Amino acid sequence: MYEALFAKHEHRRVLPDLEGAEHGVVMRFAPNPSGPLHIGHARAAVLNDAYVKQYGGRYILRIEDTDPKRVDPEAYDMVKEDIAWLRLGITETVTQSERLPLYYDLCRKLIERGGAYVCICNNERFRELKQAKIACPCRDQPVEKNLGLWERMLDHTFNEGEATVRIKTDLNNPDPAMRDFPAFRILDSPPHPRVIAHVYPLMNFSVVADDHLLGVTHVIRGKDHIANTRRQRYIYDHFGWKVPVYRHYGRMGIEGVVLSTSQMRFGINEGKYSGWDDIRLGTLRALARRGISPDAVKNAVLAIGIGDTDISFSWDNLYAENKKIVDPVANRYFFVPDPFTANIDGALHRTAHAMLHPGDTARGSRILVFEGSVELPRGDITHDTAMVRLKDLFNVTISWDGSIPSFAYAGDSLAEARAAKAHIIQWLPAQGAVPCTLLTQEGEITGVCEPLVTKELGNVVQFERVGFARIDAVGNDGVTAYFTHK
RNA sequence: GCUGCUAUAGUGUAGUCCGGCCAAUCAUGCGAGCCUCUCACGCUCGCGACUGGGGUUCGAAUCCCCAUAGCAGCACCA
Structure with a gap:
């Protein structure tokens, strides 16, 4: 049964065969060091990587820095960091300016x-x-x-x-x-x-020279290079060299995202973006910062394949891949957005045990101590909600005096809450709640979270009923988290 | 303008080479339900596409032609 589950998530997307690849391949990823890598680069990088893994062989990283106008000295390192993050099977690196x-x-x-x-x-x-x-x-x-x-x-x-x-x-x-x-x-x-x-x-010459010198057998690149491929053939013919096998995939865009390095740079210089890892950007470092796993990027890119049609890459598809990876791992916590402090009448002090992960009881639970007042998400307290259930605690009725709500303990029975169709909502003890800012692509949401969240620095957690988030910073003034996806 | 490539549901994708088994696959999304002390995960059911028009054929998503649309290239960029 476990195997069936596993198999479902691991099912290999099969890329079309490459001709002449039976005895191994030599492929390359050849970025221009003008900035960090983005999703568009990831497609080229991952596709080539997948074929090298499929057939065996060498995978060359070739830094194409033959145009000084388009070289950012910092990009050499950024590119290498991004490749490390993607865990590509690079076997060797060459830099054109050294050649x-x-x-x-x-x-x-x-x-x-x-x-x-x-x-x-x-x-x-x-x-x-x-x-x-x-x-x-x-x-x-x-x-x-x-x-x-x-x-x-x-x-x-x-x-x-x-x-x-x-x-x-x-x-x-x-x-x-x-x-x-x-x-x-x-x-x-x-x-x-x-x-x-x-x-x-120029690129057409150095590319042919290197592809030949390095023994590249197969080239997978965007269709913006189709004309270059034809031009390069002339050089191969003049030298009498063997031409590699080419595949050109279509243009890829992403909903609502600029993938042009120069435009991103412009936005950063203008102050529109905070940096290369601004979460509104499509750079790999921005995705990483938001808690997108490199494997999710890989899977999403492989699912797209090498078709030559122009496509619009959808965040939904990336998120779905990421959720498969992150959901089993992420611990659950309460984050109360836009908190409203409520005193609950008639309730005794008590301790709630909320599981860190509903599918893995072995991880244990968080302990939340109720002592009379709690923080509740304001959005869940409306005039048409008569009762809510504080998750893992008890039921609460809400009554209104004009615009002033008051809260009263209404028993422990989960069954009663279900029968009353009460929402089961997250909450936090008013004492000890940690300020937390959740940054989304649309803007920031301020709230409070559990103290334990401060121990998840760098990890992706799930804020129950809100969504997944990566804990980006923990300081004296609280927690900063980046929203990953629902 | 010239040269070339492409066109399957909201999104991505399989099928197209070698026409029938495709009233079209899978994923995602959306809707309904089940499960569940999360609006997550899981499960069930449902919605949703062969760009248009001709042609060839007993039969076309698949082959041919035309139209339309999109994209790329026509840089002393990569």
Whole structure:
């Protein structure tokens, strides 16, 4: 019976087979270090990870930092932290800015093979020619001339914008995006935070170089790279290299969330968001802070698979995955939002024992001592509630004198409460209740919680009748918790 | 504009390659009920989709054509 239950939650979502993967794969996750990882990155990272686990092989983390404009020096560490959080099976890491000599070397070889040339036309001019399917004057230069120009790029004879290495493709290709695309350009500012360089490879070149050098066999990436895949084929062909197997999945959005790193950064700088882990953001650190488990992210992403349709990722689906993981683990506590202090007439002092987890009695219980006055959720005290049951304690009747409620002990019988259809509500002894702020994506809810909650720092708990929350901070002024989901 | 990709319920997904077993799978969501000292968990039942139009065929979610919609690329970004 337990196995059946287990099997249900663990059922493996099977990803479609990859062709040519029978004898293992080499795959890579290649983020740009411009900020921390978000859900969109997680899709690429987890899909590749899953295939490496399925077929066996190597999983390379490749930091693609060949554009100094898009490098945030802090992002190197953030990316690594996020990957650690996701527990990806990375087997090796390479950083492109450390590999510039390799790319230069291959560029020279490609020029020698006649697969590339150094173009000194200005951009506008080249663009016009490209649109008109006309070769630019540099295209037919002899190899020796190209090699000379290439040296002059490297030795700073040329300045930024004055020379570009282009891959020879097919000028008659109906897609203008394919015609003689650039492979290297000169960049002097901003300086790269990690390396001194003058000439940088463009993504299409460095990616092919590395995929080949590292022995990458399969590439799974977003469909925004479909055109790049076609461009990259030209480079493979020039070198005579074997082309990896590609899969392109569709665009993914998330309801109500910005996934653009630059927009997130802008919002943070403007003060709209508190930081990269602001809970309104779709970064992995924001999810972590809210108590979303990395396995929930993985399962949700695997369930989406590698379809090429554009999708809108739903929080509901992520929450459902997370709840499966968190519900059996999270201890239960009372959190009283918007508390109302009530004196209960006619009740003797007594002690309530509330279970830490209803499905696991072995965990024991919390002890709540009733001494006359309690904090109740204001929202549950309305003119049309005649009776409520304080969970694990007793029943209380409410009577009203105008807008002033008064509360009276009404017996211990749970059956009576059920018969009266009384709500069973959470409560806290007025003495000793700890101030607690629950931060949600919509705003903050102030209230009080059990003292024991202070021992759950960093854990996800369930506030009964409210939802799951991660205890983010415990201080002299109380507890700060982040709402996870219902 | 040019080039290409895609289109199954509110959301995600299976089925599409090799047409019939699909009045369409699973999950999530929503509704009702059961269970329960939480509005959680669990259980039961229900709701809800093949973008539209043509064609091929005995038979189409599946093949073909057109339309429509969405997305991507056309950067000295990745």
